[in-house]
Amino acid sequence: MITAKAPDTPELLEAYFYFRWLHLREPWNFPPGSEKDEYEQVSEHRILIDEEQHIIACGRVHLNTSEEAQIRHIAVAPEYRGQSYGQAILAELEQVAMDLGAVRAVTNSRETSIAFFESCGFEIEREAPKELGSLNRQQMVKRFDGKNSPLRHPDWCNELQQTWEDTIPISQHMGIKLKRYTGYRLEVAASLNKNVNLHGTMFAGSVFSLATLTGWGLIFLQLKRLQLEGEIVLGDGNIHYHKPVTLKPSAVAELTSLEGSFTKLEKGKKCPLTLTVEVLDDTKPVAEFVGQYWILPPKRNTNKKA
Incomplete structure (x- = not known):
C-alpha cells in the first residue's frame, strides 16, 4: 500500500533530499x-512511500504570507508516472497549506508541467523568475474557495456522497462522509457517536459497513474515470479486527490494492474485483477488510415500440 507522510526520520529525510536531487x-x-534552499527549515515536506519504505513521489510547501502557500519540488519516480501519484502528492501539500490557514497556493511551473497543474485546478497568473538561471517558468495559482478543494473531481465526489445518502440509507445513520479523494486514494469518515456501543467503542458491524462503503465508493469513482456504467454489489467480504475504534473512525481504499480488470464490463459482462480497505482510528490502523465486489452491466432496454 502506498502511504503519504512526512520524512520523519534522519534516514527518510536524507532519502527525500536525494530523491529530489535525482529527479529535479x-x-x-x-x-x-x-x-536545497533557504526555505527547508520553514517548510512542510511530504513523500509517498511503498511498503518497503521506498520513496515514489515527493513535494514541499511553505507559507509566503499568512494566506498564501508556495508549493515546490514535486517529483514522481519514472516507473510510477501516469498513475495519479503526482495528483496524490499535490493533494497532500494542498491539504497541509489549508491546515496552515492558506486560502490560495502558488507554484512556479516549467512549460512541461503546466498541463499537469492546470488539470489540478491551477491557473497561470504571470511569468515567474527563471529556474536554475535558464529554465522558463510560469507562476500559477489555485484558490481554496470551497469549490476548489484538494478533492480530485469534486463533482464525482458530490455525486458519490449523494448516491450514498439516496440509495444506501445506513450511510446517513452512520454519518458517512467522503473526506478526501486524490485520484488513487479515497478516505471516508464516520461518526463515532452514531455508531457507539455500550463499551464506548464502534460497533463491529459499523466498522464492516464503513469498510464496505469505502471500497464501493472507490469503485464508483473508477467507473466515473473510465466513463463506464454498472451496478456495484458486494459478493463477499472478510474483515480482521485488530483493535477497537475509540476516537475518529475512518477508512482508506487505494487503487494499488484493487485486483481485477474492467475489461469484462466494457464487453457487457459482469466484472469481479477484489479490493482491500484499511480502517483507521484517527491515524492508527485497527482493521483490514477484503471485499469481493461485482459490477453488473447496465440492463439493456428490450422493449420495442409498437
Whole structure:
C-alpha cells in the first residue's frame, strides 16, 4: 500500500533530499546539494512511500504570507508516472497549506508541467523568475474557495456522497462522509457517536459497513474515470479486527490494492474485483477488510415500440 507522510526520520529525510536531487536537479547536471534552499527549515515536506519504505513521489510547501502557500519540488519516480501519484502528492501539500490557514497556493511551473497543474485546478497568473538561471517558468495559482478543494473531481465526489445518502440509507445513520479523494486514494469518515456501543467503542458491524462503503465508493469513482456504467454489489467480504475504534473512525481504499480488470464490463459482462480497505482510528490502523465486489452491466432496454 502506498502511504503519504512526512520524512520523519534522519534516514527518510536524507532519502527525500536525494530523491529530489535525482529527479529535479541531476538531469540538468547540477551537483548534490543544489536541491536545497533557504526555505527547508520553514517548510512542510511530504513523500509517498511503498511498503518497503521506498520513496515514489515527493513535494514541499511553505507559507509566503499568512494566506498564501508556495508549493515546490514535486517529483514522481519514472516507473510510477501516469498513475495519479503526482495528483496524490499535490493533494497532500494542498491539504497541509489549508491546515496552515492558506486560502490560495502558488507554484512556479516549467512549460512541461503546466498541463499537469492546470488539470489540478491551477491557473497561470504571470511569468515567474527563471529556474536554475535558464529554465522558463510560469507562476500559477489555485484558490481554496470551497469549490476548489484538494478533492480530485469534486463533482464525482458530490455525486458519490449523494448516491450514498439516496440509495444506501445506513450511510446517513452512520454519518458517512467522503473526506478526501486524490485520484488513487479515497478516505471516508464516520461518526463515532452514531455508531457507539455500550463499551464506548464502534460497533463491529459499523466498522464492516464503513469498510464496505469505502471500497464501493472507490469503485464508483473508477467507473466515473473510465466513463463506464454498472451496478456495484458486494459478493463477499472478510474483515480482521485488530483493535477497537475509540476516537475518529475512518477508512482508506487505494487503487494499488484493487485486483481485477474492467475489461469484462466494457464487453457487457459482469466484472469481479477484489479490493482491500484499511480502517483507521484517527491515524492508527485497527482493521483490514477484503471485499469481493461485482459490477453488473447496465440492463439493456428490450422493449420495442409498437
